[in-house]
Amino acid sequence: MASPNQLYTPALLEHVQHPDWNFELKDATCSHEGVNPSCGDDLTIHARLANDGTIAEVSWTGEGCAVSKGSADMMADLMVGLTPAEAKELCVTFGELVRGELSAEDAEEELDEAACLASIAHMPARVKCAELAWRTMDEMLSGATEPSSTEDGLVPSAGDLG
Amino acid sequence: MATLCSAPRLPAAEAARIALNPYKADFPLLVGHPELAYLDNAATAQRPACVLEAETRFYETMNANPLRGLYSLSVEATAAMEEARATFARLIGATSPREIVFTRNASESLNLVARTLGEQVLFEGDEVVISILEHHSNLIPWQEVCKRTGATLRWLYPSQEGFFSEEEIKATIGPATKIVSITQLSNVLGMEVPVAAIAKRAREMGAYVVVDGAQSVPHIPVSVAELDCDLLAFSAHKALGPFGVGALWGKLELLEALPPFLTGGEMIDSVTQEGAVWAPVPMKFEAGTQDAAGIYAAGVGLSYLEEVGFEAIHAREVALGRALMEGLAERPFVEVYGPRNPDAHHGVVSFNIEGVHPHDVSSILDGSGVAIRAGHHCAQPLLTWLGTSSTCRASAAFYNDLSDVERFLDAIDTVWSLFHGLA
Structure with missing residues (x-):
């Protein structure tokens, strides 16, 4: 059994209780919705691109569990200044981290405090919560038009037993 | 704080x-x-432990394909299954073990009912009544059979406190109601549903009464006679038994009148190139080899509940x-x-x-x-x-x-x- 504090670290909870990027970006270049229907997580990611094509600002709106919201706020911190290609790469790296394919130590340089979500790899049903913002960002930058969902059958849903 | x-x-x-x-x-x-x-x-x-030991005991001492052999081990395997059937029947006050059909779980039991009874008796304009409390297992099979038959699904609502009024029951169950399928105990709110009162109204309207007993059978004494229902579904895994074993109880004459659900081995009396004669109830509904060890162990689990x-x-x-x-x-x-x-x-x-x-x-x-x-x-x-x-x-x-x-x-x-x- 994982200790709750491994996942619900002060860093994560600070982003949940006092998010830096929880608002609608007025001059957003693009916005994209991501949902986990069985959890009720429903986040929209907004991004503004600078003239040179790099990401100038990212924000998020919506409702979800602490893991999905804290993860979104940490992601918004990390995206500023990246090119879309770099941002997409970072989303892939984060996916590897939360699926246990990459250790927190190896990810820390790139993912900073978001590396604290590594322990979620031991809670398969919650991986999709941590991934939601990142998958949504990745798909937005790929030009997706349909809402993103991390419930694509790869992870068991916590809501499906009687 | x-x-x-x-x-x-x-x-x-x-x-x-x-x-x-x-x-x-x-x-x-x-x-x-x-x-x-x-x-x-x-x-x-x-x-x-007695359930886990029973499953092992089956494989160590009586394992053979039940019903398929004419040798003593197979006879023993069959007897173990039938002993469990008798326990299942006794637990819910069934009049005969033949009224117990083994399935994989309560969901399969309810699908069986929707596909056989539902498709036999429902026509356009008819109504199926369930409640807002239902587990998806007692909802989706009825949504699907309503789509296929043109029947309408209607919902009973309790008060915010969770109680069903006489007026609500009367207003929802009427002459168009052909089937009422209702949980006996909510898996979310925990309260008991007045199944007997609902069944009484259903009877007056000539409707069949199906009960989802998945939550009630393991926790409260259930008597199908007192409920006055026609069919009752439950599963073993919520009642100390292994996963993958469920049951459907039905009145014998109703089970005999229903067509089979799944077809194949074990559920026939004789087969020709043109067709088949169904085996008697309950075998008619038990196509293929059953989880005999699981069923035997499930019976032991129910006996443990009775002992407590x-x-x-x-x-x-x-x-x-x-x-x-x-x-x-x-x-x-x-x-x-x-x-x-x-x-x-x-x-x-x-x-x-x-x-x-x-x-x-x-x-x-x-x-x-x-x-x-x-x-x-x-x-x-x-x-x-x-x-x-x-x-x-x-x-x-x-x-x-x-x-x-x-x-x-x-x-x-x-x-x-x-x-x-x-x-």
């Missing part, structure tokens, strides 16, 4: 009773995990439910759903912690060794009706005790502290 006191205001005698736990020693998983407070019994029960006795089971589960409810009531940041009367919950308590998603609650509780359920509990229409998308659910069984409740309440305080920077 929560009170520090986590001892609920139970009557002393009741608290003393659930402080003791004469049952825990019978459950190997609980013995092996003393740090675990398992409060997800409405999802699946823990299994006593439903009076004792009910008393303990009500006391544990009250301890849970009263502990949560002392925490103003917790909202509890369903009846205010703790005794109406049968040990099942759905709740939310203000500002914290249920999945976060269950993950944090897991870290404290407390297992509860979080989500929509396979009852999404009910949760929508309750005005929420998910809840936490603690569900006690007679082999829980007061220390489980106390650990649960302490962990609830941990959640609140973590989210308010107090930890």
